[in-house]
Amino acid sequence: MNNSFWRKLSTHGILILGTIFMSAPVWVAFMSSTHAADTLFREGLQYWFGGHFFETYNEVLFVEGGVMKKVTALEMLGNSMILGLGFAIGKVVISMSAAYAIVYFRFRLATPLFWVIFLTLLLPLEVRIVPSYEVVAGLGLLNTHTGLIVPLIASATGTFFFRQYFKSVPEELLEAARLDNAGPMRFLIDVLVPLSKTMIAAIMIIMFVVGWNQYLWPLIMTTEENSYTIVIGIKQIYQVLSEGGELPQFQKAFALTILAVLPPVLVVLVFQSWFVKGLVESEK
Amino acid sequence: MSTLTLSGINKRYDNGAHAVRGVDMEISDGELIVFVGPSGCGKSTLLRMVAGLENITEGEMKIDGVRINETSPADRDVAMVFQNYALYPHMTVFRNMAYGLSNRGMAASEIEAKVRETAAMLRIGDYLERKPAQLSGGQRQRVAMGRAIVRSPKLFLFDEPLSNLDAKLRVQMRIEIKRLQRELGVTSIYVTHDQTEAMTLADRLAVINEGKVEQMGSPMDLYSDPKTLFVASFIGSPHINLLPASFEAGQLQVGATALPGFEGLPEAVPLMLGIRPEHIAQHPEGGIEISVDLVEQLGADSLIYGAVSGFDSAEPEELCVRAGEALQLAPGERIKLNFEVDRAMVFRTDNGERLV
Numbered sequence: 001m002n003n004s005f006w007r008k009l010s011t012h013g014i015l016i017l018g019t020i021f022m023s024a025p026v027w028v029a030f031m032s033s034t035h036a037a038d039t040l041f042r043e044g045l046q047y048w049f050g051g052h053f054f055e056t057y058n059e060v061l062f063v064e065g066g067v068m069k070k071v072t073a074l075e076m077l078g079n080s081m082i083l084g085l086g087f088a089i090g091k092v093v094i095s096m097s098a099a100y101a102i103v104y105f106r107f108r109l110a111t112p113l114f115w116v117i118f119l120t121l122l123l124p125l126e127v128r129i130v131p132s133y134e135v136v137a138g139l140g141l142l143n144t145h146t147g148l149i150v151p152l153i154a155s156a157t158g159t160f161f162f163r164q165y166f167k168s169v170p171e172e173l174l175e176a177a178r179l180d181n182a183g184p185m186r187f188l189i190d191v192l193v194p195l196s197k198t199m200i201a202a203i204m205i206i207m208f209v210v211g212w213n214q215y216l217w218p219l220i221m222t223t224e225e226n227s228y229t230i231v232i233g234i235k236q237i238y239q240v241l242s243e244g245g246e247l248p249q250f251q252k253a254f255a256l257t258i259l260a261v262l263p264p265v266l267v268v269l270v271f272q273s274w275f276v277k278g279l280v281e282s283e284k
Numbered sequence: 285m286s287t288l289t290l291s292g293i294n295k296r297y298d299n300g301a302h303a304v305r306g307v308d309m310e311i312s313d314g315e316l317i318v319f320v321g322p323s324g325c326g327k328s329t330l331l332r333m334v335a336g337l338e339n340i341t342e343g344e345m346k347i348d349g350v351r352i353n354e355t356s357p358a359d360r361d362v363a364m365v366f367q368n369y370a371l372y373p374h375m376t377v378f379r380n381m382a383y384g385l386s387n388r389g390m391a392a393s394e395i396e397a398k399v400r401e402t403a404a405m406l407r408i409g410d411y412l413e414r415k416p417a418q419l420s421g422g423q424r425q426r427v428a429m430g431r432a433i434v435r436s437p438k439l440f441l442f443d444e445p446l447s448n449l450d451a452k453l454r455v456q457m458r459i460e461i462k463r464l465q466r467e468l469g470v471t472s473i474y475v476t477h478d479q480t481e482a483m484t485l486a487d488r489l490a491v492i493n494e495g496k497v498e499q500m501g502s503p504m505d506l507y508s509d510p511k512t513l514f515v516a517s518f519i520g521s522p523h524i525n526l527l528p529a530s531f532e533a534g535q536l537q538v539g540a541t542a543l544p545g546f547e548g549l550p551e552a553v554p555l556m557l558g559i560r561p562e563h564i565a566q567h568p569e570g571g572i573e574i575s576v577d578l579v580e581q582l583g584a585d586s587l588i589y590g591a592v593s594g595f596d597s598a599e600p601e602e603l604c605v606r607a608g609e610a611l612q613l614a615p616g617e618r619i620k621l622n623f624e625v626d627r628a629m630v631f632r633t634d635n636g637e638r639l640v
């Protein structure tokens with residue numbers, strides 16, 4: 001009894017320490033973002049609320065020139081949202097169609113093709129960034145949403161997950177559908193998509209977060225402020241900050257950071273139960 | 285309303301397996317045909333070829349005289365009940381049954397009426413809004429049947445539809461399938477490896493072995509007049525008694541015993557004497573002697589098992605006798621048996637051909 005009490009205490013202690021360790025920087029950033037620029041300049045990082053929350057966030061979110069020269073944080077959030085959603089939806093659509101073709105259409109190269117797709121895991125964007133840039137620039141897609149999303153959209157991981165899932169769907173279901181006069185499109189839409197909806201949700205959530213957090217590609221791709229995503233905004237703000245003779249606006253940088261974390265956190269929190277369901281169980 | 289004709293049907297899988305070898309068959313309107321045979325004999329393959337789910341390597345298949353080899357499964361107008369039911373897990377019972385109809389462009393009101401009528405017939409009307417996962421095994425089975433029936437197809441195909449049910453339910457559903465098939469009068473093929481199911485359901489029965497139809501006929505024909513050793517040993521419960529024999533000097537030699545009453549059999553060929561358990565009876569001057577091992581009391585009658593005297597004790601030959609009255613026999617007791625010579629069968633062991 002005594003023993004178990006101490007065990008409980010120590011395990012909880014470790015968990016609490018871990019939580020504090022992980023969330024402390026976020027806390028500090030949030031607190032610091034609610035102070036005035038001169039407080040931060042004089043006293044360094046802040047650990048408790050200051051009085052400038054509305055002022056800072058209002059300026060960052062809505063006032064042109066408040067954070068960058070031309071673009072507001074709201075617009076950058078919009079860009080990030082488009083990137084995140086386009087990335088997630090595109091990846092799900094593409095990888096699901098690829099997996100559908102590989103699993104259900106008996107063409108001779110299905111298995112080799114699958115392994116070729118799988119091998120592209122060894123070639124992430126970072127490796128092929130120069131040719132990708134060439135292509136996108138050649139097509140005149142720099143600083144566009146299309147150029148931002150399309151080169152990232154193919155997903156070996158997604159294809160792999162969908163393939164494994166489709167393979168576990170009993171074959172009789174396809175046969176029953178064939179006897180029920182359902183063609184390939186019908187079978188995909190009426191049977192496979194509803195069956196894999198938790199799987200789709202899980203992949204969408206993961207991909208949204210990954211897309212939202214893209215850094216290197218948008219950094220290279222976007223040269224105009226209007227196409228900045230919020231993650232790029234954070235990087236760029238430091239250049240803006242130190243320009244001119246004014247006080248560095250650190251509170252705005254912190255506010256931008258908090259704004260950048262918020263949407264992915266919300267998505268994960270809201271869809272958490274779906275997410276876990278999709279990864280753990282399958283409705284069959 | 286439909287007949288099915290198979291001529292010279294062969295199936296070779298890509299891996300070289302020759303699963304169906306030259307099947308000819310004529311199935312008339314409204315008949316319930318059962319394919320029965322051991323596991324791996326090609327029953328499912330043959331059925332799936334009829335459904336259009338497997339290509340036909342060789343031969344011709346006709347429904348109502350029209351060649352269907354190249355017709356797609358949907359256009360053949362056949363319905364299949366799968367062993368694992370293959371219900372769409374995310375659709376309600378109603379949608380499961382309606383799906384094939386709406387894909388064929390039937391009007392919603394007509395679908396509604398047909399599904400409700402079929403559901404009532406199968407007593408699943410109360411579950412129409414449930415998903416398959418919320419049904420018992422027996423109810424799922426009915427839904428699978430309903431999905432087939434609601435389409436009023438030309439052919440019903442069943443691939444071991446009852447093997448996932450417990451024994452009691454299986455008997456119930458068997459009776460129900462038979463009743464429904466009679467009522468609807470739809471030509472049907474039913475695949476099973478359970479010979480009791482086969483015997484009770486079939487109008488005619490096709491015994492399949494290694495991809496070939498060994499014999500086709502009514503259950504009683506196959507039971508009393510099997511053409512091959514395989515059919516004789518496959519049909520009947522308890523199994524037919526088979527004793528190795530040879531024909532020497534005008535008499536059938538079984539172990540150390542010579543049995544009179546057989547004529548004109550080839551000599552120097554290994555033979556097999558087949559006697560059904562109910563054709564053997566105790567007789568004080570019987571030619572066969574057994575030493576009793578076990579008596580199974582079944583109520584109405586009893587089964588006596590024993591080793592036949594005159595065989596090497598290292599390889600004893602068991603014999604089963606169906607006795608009408610309840611006999612009080614102790615294990616080890618020796619009894620003499622007589623059998624009806626004109627109902628006994630003799631087969632060649634090498635090719636299974638029936639001689640007598």
Ligand SMILES: Nc1ncnc2c1ncn2[C@@H]1O[C@H](COP(=O)(O)OP(=O)(O)OP(=O)(O)O)[C@@H](O)[C@H]1O
Nearest residue numbers: 297299301303322323324325326327328329330477
């Ligand atoms: N898709 C396939 N590819 C290759 N060989 C196959 C395939 N399906 C079945 N076979 C082979 O064909 C033969 C007949 O198989 P089939 O499924 O028709 O047997 P069955 O009589 O239905 O047996 P069971 O009672 O076990 O269901 C088997 O030897 C099997 O190994």
Ligand SMILES: [Mg+2]
Nearest residue numbers: 327328329443
């Ligand atoms: Mg089978």
